Amino acid sequence: MFIFSFLILGSAVPALAVDLPSAAAVAGAAPERQAVLRIGRIEAGPVRGQRLELRLSESAGGAGPRLSLSAAGLELPALSLRLRAVDWACQPVLDTGQRLRCEGEVRLAGRPQGRLAVDLSEAASRMAWSGGGRGVAVAKDRQSPWHIDLRQVPLRWLEAFLASLWAEGRIAGGEVSGQVRLPEAAGLRVEAELRFAGLGFDTPDGRFAGAGLSVPLTLRYHDAAGGQRLGLEGRLSAGELLVAPVYLAVPASGVAFALEGEAPPGVPWRFPRWAFRDAGVLEASGDAALDATGELVRLSADWASADLRLLAERYLGGVLAPTGFGDLQLGGRGGGTFAYDEEGLRRLELELGNARAIDPRGRFSLAGVEGDLRWSRDEAVADSRLAWGAAALYGIGLDASHLDFRSARGQLDLASPMRTGVLGGELRLERFQWRPPRGTAPLRIEMGLALERLDLGALSQRLGWPPFEGSVGGVLEQAVYQDNRVVFGNGLAMTLFGGRVRLDDLSVERPFGIAPSLAANVRFDDIDLSPLTRAFGFGEITGRLDGRLRGLRLVDWSPVAFDARLLTDRQWKGRRRISQRAVQDISDLGGSGLVAGLQARLLRTFDDFGYERIGIGCVLKDNRCMMSGLKKRGDGFLIVEGRGLPRIEVVGFRREVDWPTLVDRLRAATRGESLRIE
Known part of the structure; x- marks a missing residue:
């Protein structure tokens, strides 16, 4: 026996x-x-x-x-x-x-x-286990390799084998069915037709994750003295997938993928071919490579999309969100090429047809975009052009125009200035340079532009401003975007209300992110007060205004700090008159109003008054405004110094004012409401 x-x-x-x-x-x-x-x-x-x-x-x-x-x-x-x-x-x-x-x-x-069943003979052998709807069968005969049949096998049973392919991955759930062949060869050789259901996985760094994935998959793997080889072909038919920063909720139509990899002894994984196909939305293919730590160090892709709207909805939310454009609406068709290596982006090509881009926040829109863009870090490429049929910035329409690009010295430049009509005037983009990150050097964008003769009334209407009159122009000689910050090298100069406005030391942090912050020093010279005050509904004052705002700081475009001083120009040779309405509004802002009861009677008698000077100041800090005027006057401060007859003066007595309250007073004054300070 x-x-x-x-x-x-x-x-x-x-x-x-x-x-x-x-x-x-x-x-x-x-x-x-x-x-x-x-x-x-x-x-x-x-x-x-x-x-x-x-x-x-x-x-x-x-x-x-x-x-x-x-x-x-x-x-x-x-x-x-x-x-x-x-x-x-x-x-x-x-x-x-x-x-x-x-x-x-x-x-x-x-x-x-x-239950376990064993079937043995000299020619063949088979062992099968089944239980609870699951099963594993192992078979071998002299003419064929080992066969393993799987039925609803928990993926945790495959943990060690999967770890040999992807050491960073952690299985979180799911099961597999299918067939595995183990041909007799040097080293480990695996050929498999598998069906994954409820697949879940992640990595400790959170860059890769999957949940509820259904994946039919063909696998070929060989680990021998010559190194490892891997081949995958499959289809995602259900579930969710994260390959940071891209998140995909797998569509009902499914997406196909393929991957070929090799890792010679002592050499990290290389992938000579990968492919991805979401029919009608995204088709992409290329190659890739990892370093010894598993980091992606090389990636190239050729891609095409017949529907940029679906492409944005399915794939680009996580890519665009950090830039502040996570809800960007795209349309049309597109395609192109990009290549990435250890130093950064190496090549970029983009082709667009009848494309559009709309920012739901109203910051910009483009429609009818046609053409291409070509850039290379190391190689010569042909010049390129992108044209549009319609565009807008913050609701301000731009005429149809185009941008001509040239790639040289690792950066993308305007080949010639761009001109487009806007609000009856002209916008000129004189200079534009784009240099992507390389090594430790960050992304850098530099530009210079000019505005000429923009209709100020139309601009006010678009931006929801008071109904200003006249025109506006300006020059922005140099703006540099780097490290999520825009710095205006030579400031910003503008012509406005017959005078000049200049912003120096101007910078904007997180311009497209959460709570953007602006810092600047502002100077006003010879601003014509008559159209300015009429537009604001602030009575009427004739004369010219000078002033400055030092240490201006805005967070999420709301003021949080500044030191402001506004003064009428004493050198002005023209009429200096202030209307009854303007006297009352300034009195309300200053607190406690007029000097004497006699002046109150004068207000009811005369429509306007002469003035020698007008001056008011505010230092904003911690949401409180410390107010000042031309000079001290008793317990208060003089805001309007009268001139001639009838003579009137305005004195403020409340030096510290809550900033939101002051803003409410300004709004009430511009609406013509009577606001009295207790």
Whole structure:
């Protein structure tokens, strides 16, 4: 009986490697005869075992032989399957073809865990486990490689094998069904047709994750002396996928993908080919490479999209959100090429057809965009052009125009200035330079532009300002965007209300992000007060205004700090008159109004008054405004110094004013409301 049991085991596991710590023992006494084989370690193809005991027994009553197997551990490394405290017993049946079959219950640590069936012969062998709707079958014959059939196998059983392909990945759930072939070859060779369901995974750094993924997949993997090779072809048919910064909720139509990789000994993974296809939305292919730490160090792609709207909705939200354009609406068709290496972006090409881009926040819009853009860090490329049929900046329409580009010295420049009509005037983009990040050097954008003769009334209407009159122009000689900050090198000069406005030390932080911040110093020279005050509905004052705002700081475009001082120009030779309405409004702002009751009667008698000077100041800090005037006057400060007859003066008495309250007073004054200060 011992010889028979040994022959059974030998036929089941060709290429048997056995370590016998003790000799096999034969024991038997009526009423039962049995043979026992104890094995310390066994390796047979994909199966390993430790401390096995094989027992074949036969009762004297003629009930037939009984085979039992116990093992301290059984392993199937290809599946990362490790079983402890295994017990299995069955009733062997030998058919006429000399094939031995045996099936019985499996217990792990004393608990039932499905059924195991073994089918053995000299020509072939098969072992199958099933339980709870799951199953694993392992088969081998002399003419073909090992076969493994899987049915709803938990992916945690494959953890070790998957870790050999992707050490950073962590399996979070799911199961797999399909077939795995293990051809006999040097090293480990795997060929598989698999169907993943409910696949979940992530990485510790959060850059890659998946949930509820359904993926039919073809896998080829070979790990030998010449290195590792990998081939994948599959289709995402359900679930969610994150490949930072791209997040994809898999569409019902599914997306196909393919990947070919190789890793020679001592060399990180290279991927000579990858492909991705979301029919009608995105088709892309290229190559890639990783470094020794698993970081992506090279990537190239050719891509095309017949529907930029769907492309933005499915793939670009996570890419655009950090720039402040996560809800950007795109349309039309596009395509192009990009290449990336260890130093950064190496090549960029873009082709657009009838494209559009609309910012829901109203910052800009483009429509009818046609043409291409070409840039290369190291190679010469042809000049390119992008043209548009309609455009707008903050609701201000721009006429149709185009941008001509030239790539040289690793940067993209305007080949010639761009001109476009705007609000009856002209916008000129004199200079534009774009240099992408390279190594430790950050992204840098530099530009210079000029505005000429813009209709101030139309501009006011578009921006919701008071109805100003006249025209406005200005020059922005140099603006540099770098490290999420815009610095205006030579300030910004503008002509406005017949005078000049200049902004120096001007910078904007996070211009497209959360809570943008602006800092500047502002000077006003010879601003014509008459159209300015009429537009604001602030009565009417004739004359010229000078002033400055030092340390101006805006957060989310609202003032949080400044030191402001506004004064009428004493050198002005024309009429200096202030209307009754303007006197009252200035009095309300200054607090406690006019100097004496006599002046209140004068207001009811005369429409306007002469003035010598007008001056008011405000230092804003911690949401409080410390107010001042021309000079001290008793317990207050003089705001309007009268001149001639009838003579009137305005004195303020409240030096500290809550900033929101002051803003409300200004709004009330411009609406013509009567606002009295208690």
